[in-house]
Amino acid sequence: MERDHLDLASPGKADHNDSYGSSVASRGDNMKHEPKDSRSSARAGGIGTSNQNHKDVAALAEEEEHDSDDEDNHSEDAQKQLVLYDPAAVGAGEIALDADPINSQPRRNSFPNYASRILPSVGAFTVQCANCFKWRLIPTKEKYEEIREHILEQPFYCETAHEWRAELSCDDPPDLTQDGSRLWAIDKPNIAQPPPGWERLLRIRGEGGTRFADVYYVAPSGKRLRSMVEVEKYLQEHPDYVAQGVSMSQFSFQIPRPLQDNYVKKRPYRPALPDENEPVNRITWIADNGDTDLRLGMPGPPLFEPLSQSFKKKRTPSKRMSNADAACKSS
DNA sequence: GCCACCGGTGGC
């Protein structure tokens, strides 16, 4: 437990996480407030301390190179979370998590392989205190987006919540904990707030799908946009928005990452296309067919497993278009 | 016919 806690606070480790979590509750069980849980929630929150910014891949690479001396990362241990909960449990004596009625309406999918079932939706927004690591509920989506926009430079503390909870301090028990009764997902830090009059919608997909979630932007006209390309196109067709100051930098289609491993179906192994410059007579042993059974027996909570993500090789900016570039190229 | 939701794919 202690070690986990240290892991959480470990700058090196934290540095490798891009998590700012959102969490989804898959079950509507009661939340627990035991100290033990608070500990584990702190841990979970700890995973996501990266400086990664979707708009600055180069900065990310640099961070990774200096992961051993990022001493000031502790100030960025603040985590953000969206708590998604099972709508079926709404109203069953839950604490005030249904702060976002807009997204609390039951949703169902109706796809061939998904006998109509209720989809998770965002039930609450929560951010982790950078000091005590306890999760604090954020009263509204708008406030959450406001905090998230600058979470790296302006970490969240319990005192930050005085705006809506004057008495709150780190001595108070956590508002909620990662007790397995909810679906948690790690959100991305520093996502710009949507332009005034626009809404950023996060739709959680059903378990076992190919993706965890989708982000949509809803324009004041009601038009739904689902990619930077579409946003760019839309703004070109509606220059009045641009004249009002709406710009591409205010959009991000980054989705949170589920904390629950295997929520998203693993993509089947894709053999690389034969490289004509490579010898073809290598003996191949496909060890990973996407079956994760081997992991099931792993001891300890799985909360740190997503860490491996951040160790992926760096991308060179020249080879990877930024969102803005992509949008420009599409025009 | 619309659209919310999903799968698939290419790229990194």
Place this chain on the structure above:
DNA sequence: GCCACCGGTGGC
């Protein structure tokens, strides 16, 4: 594995 984009389609 993650990300971005977009086509397909069942249900309304």
